[in-house]
Amino acid sequence: AAPGGGSAAASPSTVRIALDWTPNTNHTGLYVAQQEGWFAEAGLDVQILPYNQTSPDTLVSSGAAEFGVSFQNSFTFSKAAGADITSVMAVLQHWGSAIAVRADRADITSPADLDGKVYGGFGDPGEEPKMRAVIRNAGGRGEFSTVSLGTSAYEALYAGEVDFTEPFVAWEGIEAELRGEPLRTFAYADYGFPDAYGVVLIGNSPWLAAHPEQAAAFVRAAQRGYQLAADDPARAAQLLEEANPGAFSEPELVERSQAMLSERYLRDASGRVGTQTLEQWSGYSGFLVDAGVLTGPDGAPVTTRPDFSTWFTTQYLAQP
Amino acid sequence: MTGALGRLRRLTPALVLVLVGLAVWQWYVTASAVRPQVLPSPLRVLTEGWAFRAQIWANALPTLQVTAVGFAVSLAVGWAIAVAVDFSPWLRRALTPLLVASQTLPIIAIAPLLIIWFGFGLAPKVVVIALVTFFPIAVGLIEGFGRTDRQATNLLRSMGASRWAQFRYVRLPGAMPSFFTALRIGITYAVTGAIFAEYVGASAGLGIFMNLQKNSFRTDLVLAAVLVTALISVSLYGLTFLVQRLVAPWSRRG
Amino acid sequence: MTGALGRLRRLTPALVLVLVGLAVWQWYVTASAVRPQVLPSPLRVLTEGWAFRAQIWANALPTLQVTAVGFAVSLAVGWAIAVAVDFSPWLRRALTPLLVASQTLPIIAIAPLLIIWFGFGLAPKVVVIALVTFFPIAVGLIEGFGRTDRQATNLLRSMGASRWAQFRYVRLPGAMPSFFTALRIGITYAVTGAIFAEYVGASAGLGIFMNLQKNSFRTDLVLAAVLVTALISVSLYGLTFLVQRLVAPWSRRG
Amino acid sequence: MAELKGAEHKLVIEGLRKAFGPLPVLDGVDFDVAPGEFVALVGPSGCGKSTLFDVVAGLEPPDAGRVLVDGADATGRVDPFAYMPQRDLLFPWRTVLDNTTLGLEVAGVPRKAARARAGELFEPFGLAGFEKARPGELSGGMRQRAALLRTVVQDRAVLLLDEPFGALDALTRIDMQLWLEGVRAGFGWTVLLITHDIREAVFLADRVLVLGPRPTSVRHETVVDLPRPRDVSMITQPRFAELEAEVLGQVGRGRAAGADSEH
């Protein structure tokens, strides 16, 4: 099918990319590639679309953008619901977020202590099953109450209105340290919960099929950008700030965040950037299927695991 | 044109328009094969909404409750401010710019503060609704009071009426048409305000439901909730005419 | 009390109140040692806002532009609807429920559709602002038209005035007080509407600036932008009085 | 027969009936008016005079009966009439001058011409110097004169004047009456005038119709056989006093008979 709804790009070399959030260190590779001229070298005219309220999954699926920045989590929901998108590259190899409580909460030393506590959530359909599973894996009952707060969740956590929430470790976590109110975090994987790609680059499937060369050129340039971010976080942070003048009023936050991503998130076990595996896709996305929270295009619950290998591709990445 | 039949016939035009709109929409969705995540067909919205009716209803109740409390507070605040401002030119000059400024606070920016100050019980939601809706009510009343005929005020003064009696006998009833116009604007924003307030922090409500369904890419259920919101708002809007008929029958044209 | 001095003295009460409020706030922040991420002191908001003035100004311009275009569209739509509804009882009954319903659309829920339909240019922002502000204008006008004295209409009819001439000579000028009340409500929402619209999708603007700073945990800069927003809104609000004085001097009390 | 009758009359009122809800107001009003004739209507307060004018002017539909102008059915038509309602209805958003040109503007006269035409009358109407004033700055009598000016300047075939001189002092009133008496003949206007001042009725009219109490109908007709043009000296003539007494007597009779329906 032709990309529905949105206006198609002016020419095959014009590539639009939709962001999930205001520019931040998760996007560094894209801005590096742009600043260094690597997109242009590849013959691409890349437009980074202004951040907006529309989910990148929807934008990409409808053809309003060719690529987007998404998460394995939201990707699973949109894909199950029939979005025509493919994950072309993993940006963060692991969960970018973690369970967090205030460091001064002596009463909470393990997720098992979260029973009966209040969770400050984001209205994400996957978050409750995930929390429940982690708490149970840690030996708890998995019983807690949820208040949907959105980004107010962090303030609510510091103010003691909620007991735990789910921040990005390399952004809100660092900010908490900077302001002298550190958080105690519990990584999901430490409690036997399946790992997931915190951030992925996604593409419009029909467009990818129709434009294999441009697709490969784009992904390689982006991969090269993230590679630089992994190798030289200071320079990458600088390029990010230069690309977004005025967007960052806390340079230290950007630098430390970039350093942390480079150290812990951008590379897979073999040291490569951008790779994806069927194992990791089936792990978390499979968990969501089993949890019964996904619905298909017809509105009916998804009960059988789809073929996850069709959800992502590594074919556009540079060969090692 | 009296009675239930007459009232139903008065609604015909709106129904006709709605049905035509829905038909075009349904036709477009079928013809263009647009993805339901982008634009579900009206039929799908209705059937899926119906299938989820228990959940929607369970979420509509807290929203209604919050709307009622919030709008009551808003009315109280709007009236208090308007009356105060009407009695004191000093207050009028002091408060008017602040009232206007209060409308410019992006709630997204102050939401964290609201949570810290008021927790996430009823209070922050009531504050948001009041903030969104008290303004048209206050402005409508203030201008309504101010539009009083000078000669009418003079008549009251000649009767020895205190400032308060002038207010009660002339300015207040004279402001009723303005007030009801303003009430209609305000009440329309009340339900949207409540849904917005639920984004600030809530565990149930149509706003929470919409957000959750949006993140599940269930546009059909989001629109079903929007439909319910619209129905509630239109009913409340209609209610104002009834109230006006009871409270100030003379203020409607024949 | 004429001239610049007089006008300045009229503003004294508002300034007094604002200064007292700021002093209390400053005192509270200093005394309670609350974190600036939660509540920065007013002094900090001012100094940091001043330091970032170039950036704030650069973002205020697109917001102003979008506000102007959006509000112009909103005025056009509001007037068109009100006039149409005034001329046709059929349209009145058909459109009123839809107008009300239009106000209940949570923009967050329809934002995805707006972006997909209108792209990232001016269009979706204009739609959001118009959606947020045309309603008070339309309702104010509709009720203003409807409040025309029957005997006044009769006088015009006796002169052989067409429906249109009756409108032009009586209903239109008679609706001016209502219109200006509604305009004041509408214009107050316009700037907030623009900021909200920028959340839907924009590359620059005060809304984008606030969002960026919020995500960088710079509450002080968020509040500095809020301050600028408030100043713009209050100025626009004040402007309506000037316009009213020029367009309909008789509609203000002496 | 009505058509025949209509042909020789400017205006024929035939069996007009009108009720407001349960309250009957017009109870079969019949009379006719010759071209250029001046007919005064008197009757008790609240009997239905203003309502009769509303119906004749085409502003209220009658429950029964019809209005003929120049022999043709004109029920519901507004164009033969210039109507001066009892309330002055000056619009606050227009200057006094622009209030008086309203009828002309509606009729499509260019603004400048309309202003010139109405402006000429400000002097004889004692309103000179108040052209640019707002209606709120006028006294009660000045408002009434402005409303009358607005009516006559329209230059319609039939004038319907509802107590046009009620708020004027004796001399201003006589001035205005003389002015009307003077121009009317020249323009060939047919005039219907509601008044409470019987002296005024006799002084101005060719015929005085006395209406009964609500629900009203024509009770009596007095033909005023004074020569024209009239002047102030006639008021002291015995024939004038006779006519005045006749009308007063008829008003009194009608009222006494209907006193019950008033209470």
Add this chain to the structure above:
Amino acid sequence: MAELKGAEHKLVIEGLRKAFGPLPVLDGVDFDVAPGEFVALVGPSGCGKSTLFDVVAGLEPPDAGRVLVDGADATGRVDPFAYMPQRDLLFPWRTVLDNTTLGLEVAGVPRKAARARAGELFEPFGLAGFEKARPGELSGGMRQRAALLRTVVQDRAVLLLDEPFGALDALTRIDMQLWLEGVRAGFGWTVLLITHDIREAVFLADRVLVLGPRPTSVRHETVVDLPRPRDVSMITQPRFAELEAEVLGQVGRGRAAGADSEH
């Protein structure tokens, strides 16, 4: 001296001046009124009669001069006066009955008692049966009667009536005049009445003051030396005609002299 003079008078008006912007309206108005006296004011339309009442009633501050009541300065005070303005000003949100009780309610009379007191007057005022009607359903004359009722029921020491009978037919007017004449003495009301009807002025008043054209002042005073109580038969007496002629002559003189300032 003024204090001395004030002691024997109910009301003393001393050198009142008032201008609206550049337009002088009151040009030193002086007169006094004995307790229980009935004074009529006549003068050309637009001369400043209503303005004078506004100042006396304490609604407009004078530019100069003062108002004494019972010998004490009462400039700006409203409580000695019951004022019936020229416009009827009935409020659409109240029934006719509740409009008439307004002054009493403001004065703190319980609603029920107020209604009873005003309700009694509906019969003599010819408004019986319209207690629950809305003002919009009344004829012009009925509205005026309701406004008068609202004024007199307040039972204040001094009544200021601005053309109370302007919209009434001859007979209803005589009824109302006789009613006023009858009750006034009983209540000891002091009355100031603006009217355009010189016959009415002579019939009702102890003294008729003639005001000059704008800017106005008292030009002439006619003492009406007819016996009280008055009745309709007096109108035909020669002394009545004499007095009427005297006032009319004075109004004419004043007007002619000031004709320039009007234009």
